[in-house]
Amino acid sequence: AQTVTQSQPEMSVQEAETVTLSCTYDTSESNYYLFWYKQPPSRQMILVIRQEAYKQQNATENRFSVNFQKAAKSFSLKISDSQLGDTAMYFCAFMKTLAGGGAGSYQLTFGKGTKLSVIP
Amino acid sequence: DAGVIQSPRHEVTEMGQEVTLRCKPISGHNSLFWYRQTMMRGLELLIYFNNNVPIDDSGMPEDRFSAKMPNASFSTLKIQPSEPRDSAVYFCASSPILSTRLNQPQHFGDGTRLSIL
Numbered sequence: 001a002q003t004v005t006q007s008q009p010e011m012s013v014q015e016a017e018t019v020t021l022s023c024t025y026d027t028s029e030s031n032y033y034l035f036w037y038k039q040p041p042s043r044q045m046i047l048v049i050r051q052e053a054y055k056q057q058n059a060t061e062n063r064f065s066v067n068f069q070k071a072a073k074s075f076s077l078k079i080s081d082s083q084l085g086d087t088a089m090y091f092c093a094f095m096k097t098l099a100g101g102g103a104g105s106y107q108l109t110f111g112k113g114t115k116l117s118v119i120p
Numbered sequence: 121d122a123g124v125i126q127s128p129r130h131e132v133t134e135m136g137q138e139v140t141l142r143c144k145p146i147s148g149h150n151s152l153f154w155y156r157q158t159m160m161r162g163l164e165l166l167i168y169f170n171n172n173v174p175i176d177d178s179g180m181p182e183d184r185f186s187a188k189m190p191n192a193s194f195s196t197l198k199i200q201p202s203e204p205r206d207s208a209v210y211f212c213a214s215s216p217i218l219s220t221r222l223n224q225p226q227h228f229g230d231g232t233r234l235s236i237l
Contacts, residue, residue, distance in 0.1 A: 037228075045211060045228030091163055107176070108153075108226075112162030 002027045004094050006111035013082045014119050020067075021077045021114045023092030029053075032096040034068070034075045039113070040088040048090070051075065082118045089113045122146070124229035126212050132235045138200040141232050144193055145214030153226060154187055154197050155211040163211075169195065202236045209233050 003026045013019035025034070036048040051059045051068050058066050063083075067076045079086055092111040125144040133139055145152045153168040167177040172189045180187070184203070189195040199206055213226040 045213070045226075045231075047226070108165055110163040110165075 002029075002094050002096065002107065002109045004092055004109050004111040006090075006092055006114050008114045009112075010115045010117070012117040012119055013079075015082055015084060017082055018078060018080045019082055019116065021079075021090050021092075021116065023075045023077070023111055025073050025075065025092075025094045025109075027073070027094065027096065029096045032094060034066075035093040035095065036064070036066070036075075036077045037091040037093060037110075038086075038088045039091065040085075045091075049077065079116075084118050084120060087116060087118045089115050124212055124214050124227050126210075126229035126232050128232060129230065130233045130235075132237065133202060134237050135203055136201045138198065139202045139206075139234060139236075141197040141210050141212075141234070143195045143197070143212030143229060145195070145212070146227055147193070149214035149216055149227070150192070151215045151226075152189060152195050153211075153213040153215075154195070155213065156181075157209045157211060157231070158207075166197070204236045207234055207236050 005024045007022055011019060032053045034051045038046045038048045049059050049061045049064050049066055051066055053070060058068050063080045065078045067078065075092060077090065091113045093108060095108045124146055127142045131139060151168060151170050154166040155163055156166055157163045164179055166179045167187045168175055169189045172192060184201060185199055187195065187197045197210060209231045211228050211231045213228045215226045
């Protein structure tokens with residue numbers, strides 16, 4: 001079974017500074033996808049960024065970027081120029097296909113989340 | 121665009137009562153997911169459907185939980201009888217059916233906060 005570990009239950013960062021959230025996972029698969037989701041106090045889950053395991057280039061979305069280390073099974077999220085609206089829970093997620101399940105059959109595993117507070 | 125719609129937003133009921141949570145996925149999305157979020161266990165996938173068919177229900181905690189998807193635009197998650205330990209936020213999410221490239225993100229609803237007294 002896959003496991004996803006977010007070792008930082010809570011973090012804080014000063015507005016405009018940079019913060020990195022860590023995520024490690026355990027799998028024997030070679031082809032999979034990784035995601036970071038953001039959950040603000042409103043509880044809506046928002047996709048922040050995703051990374052395909054077969055791509056060596058780290059994904060980037062505006063102020064959000066990842067450091068994907070496949071050999072180390074590490075997938076950290078870097079938030080640059082932190083804004084007050086970045087205050088939220090952040091979930092790391094791992095996804096792979098289920099063998100023999102056909103199109104659409106896959107397994108998704110989430111970490112327990114990191115609570116990020118951006119301080120004015 | 122209308123997103124994933126869940127109802128109710130909040131539910132408070134006494135233990136032993138039946139609870140039904142509802143979800144309307146985004147039109148055209150073929151995959152639907154039910155999640156439960158608690159402080160202790162984080163976000164857990166309970167069950168998901170492809171084209172209205174349950175694919176993996178291994179996350180459903182016990183027989184008191186059941187989920188149905190009678191058509192492409194509606195799903196329910198039912199708990200009967202409910203217990204205090206079922207208190208959590210329940211999310212529904214939908215996505216276009218996955219291709220082998222696994223690159224379709226899930227769109228989440230706002231969640232239902234369930235409190236069992």
